[in-house]
Each structure stands twice: as C-alpha cells, then as structure tokens.
Amino acid sequence: MITKLHSSRPLSLRAFSTSPISLANRAIIFPKAGNPADVLQAQTYPSLPPPTPHSINVRYRFSPINPADINVIEGKYPAKPTQVNDLAGFKFDNGGVFVGGNEGLAVVTEVGESVEGLKKGDRVVMSKPQSGTWRSASALDVKDVMKVPDEASDGFAATMTVNLATAYNMLNDFVDLKEGDWVIQNGANSAVGQAVIQIAAHRGLKTLNFVRNRKNFDELKSQLTNLGATQVITYDELAPDSFKDLRSKVQQWTGGNPIRLFLNCVSGPTTTSLLRLLGKDAHLVSYGAMSKEPLSMPTSLFIFKNLTCHGFWQSRWYEDATEEEKRELVEKLVGLKLKEAEHEVLTIPAGDSDGVATEKVRDVVRKLAKGQYGKKVLLNIEQPVD
C-alpha cells in the first residue's frame, strides 16, 4: 500500500504543474504567499507511511475554507503554516511548500504506538493552528487533535473549532457572567457574532447586537432574533442626536444593571461610542477590526470606570490550553446542541487531474473573495486513484 517516491527524484513545482502525477492523496498547496487564485495548486502525493509512535494517520472528511485561510495565503496573517519539504515522501525543492487550511474534521485511519484514547474510525478535529487541513490525508501528533464525541454531526464538528470556539471562549474567559447578564457585541451578523448570540441564549444571557444599517435590516433582525438575539440595533442609533434615546432604552432593557462584557470585531468610531454603554468594571474583548480603524478610548474609562481591554485569538487559546481544557472545550461545544452552520461541500473528485482540481479550488476562492458565497464552503478532497 505504501508508495514512496525514491528520495533521489525531487520534483520541482514547475514539473508537476505541467505533468500531473496521479497518486494516493491530494493536497491544496501554495509555494509562496500571494493571491490565492494565482498561487493555490492541487498536488497529488503518495500514501502515508505507518504512523510513528504518539502519531495517527487521518483521512480528512471536511476542511472549511475560512476567511482567515485566505489571509494566510495572502501573507497578511500573523500565523504562518509550517513549510513542508515533502508530502509522504514526495519532495519539493525551492525550500518547500505550504498546505492550506486551518480547520477540519478527519477520521483516524491508523494508530501509532503509545497512542491512548484514539482508535481507527474515531473522528478528530485540529487543535494545532495552521496544520494544513486541505488535503486528503495526513500524519498528526495526537496532541494536535481533539476527539469528536459521537453525537456531533460531521458538518457541525468540521466548523466548530474556530468561530464557535471563539464565541464560546470569549463568553467564558473574561467575565463571570450569570443568567440574565447583558453582553454587547458589534458585527453581530458575522459567523462569530451569530455563534455568540446562540451560545449566549443557551446560557440565559441577554445580547445587545449591533449591525450596520441596510435595506433588509428587518430581515436580518428577525434572523438574528430567531437565533436568540435579545436586541438588534444599527450603529445609526449611536449618532449624537439619538444616543440619549438609545441610552434610555438600554437602561430600560437592562433594568439599570451594568453591562460588563463587550465583544468587538469592528473597532473605529462606532466602537468608541459603544463603550459609553458599558458599566463599571467592564471588559472589552477584541477579536477583529472590520473597520480597519484603530480602537480609540478615553483614558478616563480605564481609570475611573475600570475598563479592561483584551484581545482574543483562538489560535493562541489552543497553543496555551492543556489537553484537558481542549477536551472540555469540544465537549462543551458539542453539548450546546447548536444547528450546523449553513454550508456547502466542494468535492474534489478522485478522477480529476491536478490541473482540473487546481482550477476548481481557484474558482471557489475567487468567488469567496467577491462575496459570492453566502454559505461556508467545506472542502472534501477525495483520494485520487493511485
């Protein structure tokens, strides 16, 4: 079963892009940072050798294409995937390549020595950021995966380790929130924002959700309300002539209880205005800056209202967490019994040449860049015929 290319036969990227080689596996790789529609390439590679001790071989089932994955490929993201010089013995020259993808659901196909708690057929998700999930199969260290409980659907499990985990941890790690407590968030219709709404509702927390005004605001409002949003408001109400009214409304909704957590993925002036709705001892947790503007804050908020500001990055969370904390996170996320994120699966069929597969992947990232996908795209890379 193990097809290993002779190590004295290195192939340059140029070589395989013009003459595709059909092998047991396929990965979506990029030789260097750039426009994903230009640099992404499908690349077949051999079957995996048996796993080394403490390792497992896995077969990827669904690997999401997340917006941050695109930023990684563009070289605009602080986290870089590890450069690989070979894939299961298939060598790359020119310093190696990167495999795309951060998140993914995989099935254990083979278990190495000294592996405990995982067996063939178990489903796992990644706890090591940027491990390169856009491939059909991979060898992984057991400490870089988390076992998925049986009750989780494939679609849910494949998409829970980034956005859902971010939402869950931000609601958990900074303020000890009790049932009935209020949380403010902006960018409330983002993937994380929607997860925040659902998890908060599940915990009995109230959410004050800010979004941009738009033609179909009422539609968006009822969509978010159906997910569990307590209030949905546009940034327009932060304008000087309506702020006082807004403050009264908030006062009424909260019964005057101080709002102690604000989740921010926007920054810029609207975020500064929103700070005025916070109570004493509040925490601002930033996980994005969609406005591409900085956060500007009056110093008095820190000194006299005891505001604390943090950032949140799920990748760092995984780096810092213990095995036990990671296991617990997965169990909690699955235990929430949320609906799967809306998604569609992009299958790269076994029979496609690397050239055809390359075009399919480039086409989808081109569409994603133009915002032509409403749904999350999950890659399903079939194993090409060897």
Next chain:
Amino acid sequence: MITKLHSSRPLSLRAFSTSPISLANRAIIFPKAGNPADVLQAQTYPSLPPPTPHSINVRYRFSPINPADINVIEGKYPAKPTQVNDLAGFKFDNGGVFVGGNEGLAVVTEVGESVEGLKKGDRVVMSKPQSGTWRSASALDVKDVMKVPDEASDGFAATMTVNLATAYNMLNDFVDLKEGDWVIQNGANSAVGQAVIQIAAHRGLKTLNFVRNRKNFDELKSQLTNLGATQVITYDELAPDSFKDLRSKVQQWTGGNPIRLFLNCVSGPTTTSLLRLLGKDAHLVSYGAMSKEPLSMPTSLFIFKNLTCHGFWQSRWYEDATEEEKRELVEKLVGLKLKEAEHEVLTIPAGDSDGVATEKVRDVVRKLAKGQYGKKVLLNIEQPVD
C-alpha cells in the same frame, strides 16, 4: 473641653465668612464646586466629642495639597468628598459643605471603645479616599486609617498614600516582574513617575523613561538617573525618522527580552507609538492622560500580540483592599526606605482669623495653578485658641 454649639443655632456660610468664630479647630472647606481660589474657606469649629466605638479622634499633622485635590474642588474629578452638615456640632445650612484634602498624616489623640491595634500617639494615614484631611482634627472610623510604622518620617508618611502607593501597586498588581525585567513609562518626571523609578530600581527592575524634550533635558536626565532611571529618552525619538534607531537601541538595552509593562499617564499619539516597543503579552496600565487626548490602539496589538489594557486608580485600590492588604502596603512602602518627596510646609497659625487663613490658602492654590510651586505643599493647620 467640649464646646458644642447649640443645635438650634445654625450658621449660614454667609454668616461665618464675615464674622469669624474662634474655636478649637479649623478646616479648609468649600460649599460647592468651583475655582479653588474662589470657593475655599477656612472655618473654625469646636473641639471633637469623645470618639464613638470603633472610632478614633486624630490631630492632623501634614495634609498635602495634591493636583487631584484641586480637580475635586473644581468638580472635575469622579470622586466627590462626602458632604458634611456639621463639624463637631457646628452646623451648616444650605445642604452642608465639603472639607478639602484626600491625603494626610495624623496623630491619634483619643481612642474609642473596641478599637484594637491603635493607641494615643500613634501616627495614621488615610485609607478612605476623600475623607477631608485639610483640617486640624477629625473623628475617624478605624477601618479608614492605616497605622504608620515608627521608622517612617512625618514627611514621607504624609505623602506616601497616593503617588507612592500608585507607583508601588502598578509595578506589583499587573505583571509578575522579575529582577532585570524592563518597564516603560511616560511622564517619567511626574511625582508618580519618579516614585516608579525609585521603586523599580529598589526591585532591580530596569526602566525606560520617556519625557518631553526641553531646554534642560540633560539636567532632568541626570536627576532621574540619580533616582535610579536606567534610560531617559524624549518623545522626539518616537518620530518616524528616528523610530528605527530607537527600536534598535531598545533591543540592545533589553537584550531582546520583551517589555511586558507600560505605565501611561499621557495618552495621545506618543503613547500609541510607544506601544510598538512592547513585547508579546504586555500590559498597558493607564493612570493619567496629561495630553488630554484619548488612547488610540491598533486592534491587531490586542489580538495577535495579546496586549491587555487596564486603568489604575489608587482610590479604588483602597476601596477594594482588605485591612491586611492595606497594612501590608504601608509596611512595604516604608520598607523601601525612599527619600521624602521634596516639600514645603504651609502652616496656618493658631492666631490667624478665618479671613486671614482663607487668603493664605487661596493664595497657595492660585500659585499651584500657575505651576509656581516646584515642591509639594503640606498643610499644617494649627488649632486656633478656643
């Protein structure tokens, strides 16, 4: 000894400002917020009655006039002193008055029932913010004072509970600093800044001290260096054309170790630039905003460099601290064996009329407002002859 005015004889402020009444004590009061040179008044009042249980009577020895005291009188400070309707039985109408002063050293003159750990002659400082220290004598709850160890000089003890405590706690409460670690601060020549330099040096910490450029920069630099500053730098070096050089110098000084604590009392653009010198997982602690500008920060600093921002306010520290923590703070501060802050004493003599005393106090706050005092001013209000 106890001279108590008959309670049916309320005196309006108007009344006593034109006909001073000589009594056993004197306070510097203000009937409402306003320009200190207009609203501050000296007011005599009777001897104190014996203390109630859990209380002590004290005689103030030195009560600093701090910049924040001026802001309190102006009504520009979030902490308000408690309004008092009478001073030892001397009644005020029109809703009462405020006694100035937040910090002060006093001597216990009488001890109430159930008071433990304090006896006549002990020296105490205030742990209750805005208790009105600009007076000759007061009755205080024992939980609102901290006993001063014998080895502390009067001048040191009188000025340690605000600036020195702020510096000490900021270096202590946010980052677990080890000998050799680096701290950045701006406004390094402020009273707190100088305390930070000395305490840091005492702990073996290195300080990167930023100040405004000025004609006598070399003089200031050697003054701060003598206090223990490791490096003294002007904000000019943050300019785009010199920032790279600065960064290299900092890199060399720190041996590449990440700077994890930044104490800010300035805010505005120079503070934003300074953030670029911080390492991963750093904490920014703000305790002032001398630029009167907000803090503007790139969101990526929070997310990818894990910056955390806090405020620090010594008043809140005292409100939150346990008795044990307060006792420990005083012992630690005294144990530092720092030099007294440079100060001069403004004595209000026993023989002055309230009118003369009022003018003396108004005169000094006028000079303080113009920056005509290089030194800290300590009020010593003698007890007028009854």
